[in-house]
Amino acid sequence: QVQLVESGGGLVQAGGSLRLSCAASARSFSSYAMGWFRQAPGKEREFVATISWNGRSTYYADSVKGRFIIFRDNANAKNMVYLQMGSLKPEDTAVYYCAAALSMSYVIRDAEYDYWGLGTQVTVSS
Numbered sequence: 001q002v003q004l005v006e007s008g009g010g011l012v013q014a015g016g017s018l019r020l021s022c023a024a025s026a027r028s029f030s031s032y033a034m035g036w037f038r039q040a041p042g043k044e045r046e047f048v049a050t051i052s053w054n055g056r057s058t059y060y061a062d063s064v065k066g067r068f069i070i071f072r073d074n075a076n077a078k079n080m081v082y083l084q085m086g087s088l089k090p091e092d093t094a095v096y097y098c099a100a101a102l103s104m105s106y107v108i109r110d111a112e113y114d115y116w117g118l119g120t121q122v123t124v125s126s
Contacts, residue, residue, distance in 0.1 A: 002026040002115040004098045009120030012088055016124070020083040022098030022117060029079040030054065033103040034072055036083045037110055038094035038122075048096070049083060050106040059106050064092075088124045095119040 008020040026032060035050035049060045049070040058070050067088075072081040081098060099113035107113060 002032070002100050004100060004115055004117035006096065006098045006117045006120040009096060009122045011123045011125065014088060014090055014124055014126050016088050017084070017086045018088065018122060020085065020096055020098075020120060020122070022081045022083075024079040024081065024098075024100060026079060026100065029077075030074045031102060031104075032100040032114075033105060033107045034070075034081040035099045035101065035107060035110075035113060036070060036081075037097045037099060038092075039097070039119075040091075040094040043094075045097070045110060047108055047110065050108055051081065052106045053104045057106050059108060085122070088122075090124045090126045093122060093124050095121050 003025040005023045036048040039045040051058045051070045055072045067086050069084040097119045098117040100115040101107040101113045
């Protein structure tokens, strides 16, 4: 069983930055690929970014490429994954979810993720 807890959301002006954090309680955190998804009001959940077990491979949605960075810290049992968001736009407003997939390579499809956090709200004002 893996528990994921997101933090770092909030209200930010367009053009600003935020860093989301996800703390994972997993005995073998490095066995999991990690991902970030988001869901805006009235819209379906969408993929944002994913990272492989060792952090060496990442993949981003076109809408955030060049603005967001996903990275993780597997060292010293920190079990953290982050989403550094920059040049934020109002359309980035959503609840952001952290997810874990028992996979060595990164995972894009949400159906392949095994565990989900409860989400953190990000609101970007214009």
